[in-house]
Amino acid sequence: MARQPPARDVAPTVQRLRLRYAKRGRLRFTSTRDFQRALERALRRTGVPMAYSQGFNPHPRISYTNAAPTGTASEAEYVELAVTSVLDPEAVRAALDEALPPGLDVLEVVEVRAPDFAERLQASIWVIELPGVEHAVAAAAVSTFLAADVIEVQRLTKSGMRTFDARGPVLRLDLRPDAPEDPGAGPCAILDVVVRHVTPSVRPDDVLAALRLVADLVPPVPSRVTRLAQGPLVADASVGAAMDAVTDPLAPDRG
Amino acid sequence: MSVDSVFPQLEALLPLVTKPVQYVGGELNAVSKPWDSVAVHWALMYPDAYEVGVPNQGVQILYEVINEHPDALAERTYAVWPDLEALMRANGVPQFTVDCHRPVGAFDLFGLSFSTELGYTNMLTALDLAGIPLHARDRDESHPVVVAGGHAAFNPEAVADFIDAAVLGDGEQVVLAITEIVRTWKAEGRPGGRDELLLRLARTGGVYVPSFYDVDYLPDGRIQRVAPNRPGVPWRVSKHTVMDLDEWPYPKAPLVPLAESVHERMSVEIFRGCTRGCRFCQAGMITRPVRERSARVIAEMVDNGLAKTGYEEVGLLSLSSADHSEIAVVAKALADRYEGTETGLSLPSTRVDAFNIELANELTRNGRRSGLTFAPEGGSERMRKVINKMVTEEDLIRTVATAYGNGWRSVKLYFMCGLPTETDDDVLQIAELASRVIETGRQASGTKDIRCTVSIGGFVPKPHTPFQWAAQLDHETTDARLRKLRDLIRADRKYGKSIGFRYHDGKPGIVEGLLSRGDRRVGAVIEEVWRGGARFDGWSEHFSFDAWMAAAQTAFADGPVDVDWFTTREREQNEVLPWDHIDSGLDKDWLWEDWQDALSEVDVEDCRWTPCYDCGVCDQMGTEIQIGPSGTTLLGMPALPQRGEGLVAASAAPAPTVVADGA
Numbered sequence: 001m002a003r004q005p006p007a008r009d010v011a012p013t014v015q016r017l018r019l020r021y022a023k024r025g026r027l028r029f030t031s032t033r034d035f036q037r038a039l040e041r042a043l044r045r046t047g048v049p050m051a052y053s054q055g056f057n058p059h060p061r062i063s064y065t066n067a068a069p070t071g072t073a074s075e076a077e078y079v080e081l082a083v084t085s086v087l088d089p090e091a092v093r094a095a096l097d098e099a100l101p102p103g104l105d106v107l108e109v110v111e112v113r114a115p116d117f118a119e120r121l122q123a124s125i126w127v128i129e130l131p132g133v134e135h136a137v138a139a140a141a142v143s144t145f146l147a148a149d150v151i152e153v154q155r156l157t158k159s160g161m162r163t164f165d166a167r168g169p170v171l172r173l174d175l176r177p178d179a180p181e182d183p184g185a186g187p188c189a190i191l192d193v194v195v196r197h198v199t200p201s202v203r204p205d206d207v208l209a210a211l212r213l214v215a216d217l218v219p220p221v222p223s224r225v226t227r228l229a230q231g232p233l234v235a236d237a238s239v240g241a242a243m244d245a246v247t248d249p250l251a252p253d254r255g
Numbered sequence: 256m257s258v259d260s261v262f263p264q265l266e267a268l269l270p271l272v273t274k275p276v277q278y279v280g281g282e283l284n285a286v287s288k289p290w291d292s293v294a295v296h297w298a299l300m301y302p303d304a305y306e307v308g309v310p311n312q313g314v315q316i317l318y319e320v321i322n323e324h325p326d327a328l329a330e331r332t333y334a335v336w337p338d339l340e341a342l343m344r345a346n347g348v349p350q351f352t353v354d355c356h357r358p359v360g361a362f363d364l365f366g367l368s369f370s371t372e373l374g375y376t377n378m379l380t381a382l383d384l385a386g387i388p389l390h391a392r393d394r395d396e397s398h399p400v401v402v403a404g405g406h407a408a409f410n411p412e413a414v415a416d417f418i419d420a421a422v423l424g425d426g427e428q429v430v431l432a433i434t435e436i437v438r439t440w441k442a443e444g445r446p447g448g449r450d451e452l453l454l455r456l457a458r459t460g461g462v463y464v465p466s467f468y469d470v471d472y473l474p475d476g477r478i479q480r481v482a483p484n485r486p487g488v489p490w491r492v493s494k495h496t497v498m499d500l501d502e503w504p505y506p507k508a509p510l511v512p513l514a515e516s517v518h519e520r521m522s523v524e525i526f527r528g529c530t531r532g533c534r535f536c537q538a539g540m541i542t543r544p545v546r547e548r549s550a551r552v553i554a555e556m557v558d559n560g561l562a563k564t565g566y567e568e569v570g571l572l573s574l575s576s577a578d579h580s581e582i583a584v585v586a587k588a589l590a591d592r593y594e595g596t597e598t599g600l601s602l603p604s605t606r607v608d609a610f611n612i613e614l615a616n617e618l619t620r621n622g623r624r625s626g627l628t629f630a631p632e633g634g635s636e637r638m639r640k641v642i643n644k645m646v647t648e649e650d651l652i653r654t655v656a657t658a659y660g661n662g663w664r665s666v667k668l669y670f671m672c673g674l675p676t677e678t679d680d681d682v683l684q685i686a687e688l689a690s691r692v693i694e695t696g697r698q699a700s701g702t703k704d705i706r707c708t709v710s711i712g713g714f715v716p717k718p719h720t721p722f723q724w725a726a727q728l729d730h731e732t733t734d735a736r737l738r739k740l741r742d743l744i745r746a747d748r749k750y751g752k753s754i755g756f757r758y759h760d761g762k763p764g765i766v767e768g769l770l771s772r773g774d775r776r777v778g779a780v781i782e783e784v785w786r787g788g789a790r791f792d793g794w795s796e797h798f799s800f801d802a803w804m805a806a807a808q809t810a811f812a813d814g815p816v817d818v819d820w821f822t823t824r825e826r827e828q829n830e831v832l833p834w835d836h837i838d839s840g841l842d843k844d845w846l847w848e849d850w851q852d853a854l855s856e857v858d859v860e861d862c863r864w865t866p867c868y869d870c871g872v873c874d875q876m877g878t879e880i881q882i883g884p885s886g887t888t889l890l891g892m893p894a895l896p897q898r899g900e901g902l903v904a905a906s907a908a909p910a911p912t913v914v915a916d917g918a
Binding site: 026027030031033037038040041043044045046048052058071083084085087088092095101103221222 | 278511597896
């Protein structure tokens with residue numbers, strides 16, 4: 001006798017919602033799984049009528065896309081929810097933002113109106129702060145990096161140690177002008193990076209590994225990394241400000 | 256005086272360590288009070304990794320009770336892993352709390368909850384990182400008062416050098432009493448310094464201050480006597496018992512960590528204490544008498560806790576949960592209430608003879624029938640008489656057959672190896688029992704797709720139990736016996752493939768035994784092994800038996816005692832035991848009689864249902880059994896809020912009821 005999941009009467013999905021949230025401050029140390037647990041519990045506390053899967057272990061229908069690595073902050077993380085009532089997106093945003101701890105901040109909720117969201121996330125814009133690194137040192141390293149065609153780095157992935165090119169997908173690596181906000185705090189080089197999403201993905205720590213490899217750039221203390229945006233790439237990412245290299249991925253849903 | 260957060264210094268280290276999220280705090284329902292707003296500051300520690308410590312109910316309860324006090328605050332701290340410890344030492348970052356990242360050394364009191372003795376080395380790490388001298392005698396007014404609690408504190412002698420005080424039993428009320436004594440002493444301008452404060456605590460009769468007791472030894476190593484060395488300090492220190500659990504419905508706002516923990520569920524304690532009388536079970540002996548929560552308060556705690564946490568599973572905790580007099584009412588009412596809300600209920604610690612299928616069906620109405628766990632503990636009928644766990648083989652077979660027949664596919668059975676009077680044969684009978692379980696289960700379920708897992712570990716004799724006089728089995732014999740059992744199960748060609756076998760080797764049990772029944776001389780071993788790098792002794796990947804034995808060799812070099820003396824030696828009736836001056840209420844003569852009954856394989860009934868047999872607790876402590884049925888119900892409890900309330904789009908047509916809420 002094969003095991004049969006219990007017959008269950010599951011309410012149908014009537015609406016899908018897309019969330020943008022930020023991971024800030026000390027909560028940048030949460031992993032994707034940490035966020036998932038926190039979100040699912042916040043959904044239960046706020047009473048969002050989630051759609052559930054069937055089977056032995058029903059789980060709420062939530063899709064997570066392209067989460068930032070543990071330890072990096074982000075202003076642009078995306079999640080999709082399936083719910084069983086038609087809800088007011090702004091009410092959901094406010095309720096979830098209130099229910100999640102400060103530092104996991106729900107910034108936007110829109111109703112899903114267009115498919116293929118994952119394909120809209122073509123590139124990310126990262127800012128990498130390097131406390132203790134002099135501007136000139138960073139400038140030299142950046143030019144060496146940009147002069148190379150290919151820089152192979154290694155990283156331990158789920159499928160073992162992989163070697164891949166960390167240079168090709170980097171569309172922009174801009175060093176901000178040397179204008180410290182707080183002159184007393186010592187040097188701090190700041191990089192704006194535009195990275196095309198490829199497999200395996202090139203992450204900020206891969207870019208740092210590449211800088212170390214080709215230019216011996218070794219920050220004296222851990223860097224601070226924040227994803228500022230992800231979305232569709234503009235036609236020519238090399239012109240204008242790095243911040244304008246991608247557009248709003250939720251635009252097709254706003255109708 | 257304000258106390259600054261050390262988070263800025265810590266933050267720079269976090270990218271360099273594994274699972275940094277465990278050090279950042281930010282749990283739901285955590286409390287942060289301004290330092291200067293209160294007079295008394297408690298740092299509470301569960302001396303293990305965050306993932307183990309954060310769900311601990313004892314710490315969560317005290318955390319909340321203290322933080323509700325208008326003139327006190329409590330923050331939590333946990334053991335840091337060796338990678339962070341090394342970085343903290345290199346960068347001068349002290350042991351910190353996860354709530355406000357304040358240095359532990361700045362608090363008035365540093366309370367540690369010891370569920371197990373294997374956390375002792377982690378305490379030394381925390382003291383050292385906090386800048387608190389390891390030895391109580393080296394501390395002054397600037398250092399926190401170090402207070403130990405938890406079950407292991409019923410014999411705190413092994414850590415007597417390192418703690419200032421120990422508190423026995425339920426903490427809810429005594430933690431407030433201590434807070435009051437510290438508050439008054441501070442308000443008076445700290446008269447008499449640290450010594451006077453400890454004296455005030457000791458004179459209550461409910462706080463044990465080891466330095467106010469002298470221990471004399473006989474030439475052969477046994478204790479001659481333990482005597483107070485200050486006027487007004489009592490000969491024996493009493494445990495604390497909360498008599499009305501309904502009045503103490505804590506935790507009211509359970510902590511929900513961001514990091515993954517070992518218990519991804521909410522817990523509600525449905526009763527405290529157990530009088531089943533299992534002779535190996537220290538928890539059952541030291542938490543008497545049984546005190547139940549009423550059905551109504553249990554339901555309110557579940558309801559309130561779920562609303563405040565968002566957990567999807569609730570464990571109804573106790574030492575033997577199916578024994579609650581109203582468990583059937585509670586289980587049915589909760590299952591009704593949460594039907595259709597994807598909320599699971601679980602009943603850990605279910606006795607074979609208290610299990611019934613109606614109850615199990617209620618608990619799994621949602622269809623999750625992952626596995627059932629029972630603990631016969633002894634492999635043979637004879638052994639179960641010795642330990643007074645009167646579960647017959649027929650009971651067990653009938654119960655598992657019912658479970659398999661009702662859709663469960665996996666049953667886990669817990670046993671112990673090395674019980675007093677045990678022979679190879681007693682343990683090898685486990686193989687036969689497991690085969691019968693599979694045979695019966697296949698018949699009952701009509702499928703071969705069922706499993707039984709045998710889990711077995713070495714028995715450690717504990718203080719305040721009838722086995723406190725028993726010889727612990729040496730680890731070589733334990734391991735040899737477990738190997739024989741494993742081979743026998745593997746040789747079973749018919750059923751062996753359906754039987755899983757998990758065992759814990761005997762070496763950690765010997766160290767636990769040394770610490771459990773140790774006296775003050777064992778403190779030197781703990782310090783020695785810690786100085787050599789011992790940490791996280793409850794984790795097999797960190798535990799080093801050889802390091803402990805080497806440390807014991809050094810520490811015991813000039814004395815008449817050794818590890819065997821503390822572990823594998825049987826004690827005589829009149830030997831002064833290191834914990835005799837700690838009063839759990841149990842009468843030592845009754846314990847001895849029960850030990851003799853064990854050797855004669857005579858069982859003793861549960862005093863909830865039969866006349867009192869004078870174990871001594873209720874007389875000595877002024878307590879009484881408190882069991883229901885209370886007759887309370889869930890009638891009149893507010894209905895669960897409809898999901899989606901307040902979130903529905905104004906423009907949407909009134910939706911058909913797509914949410915199936917049972918209530």
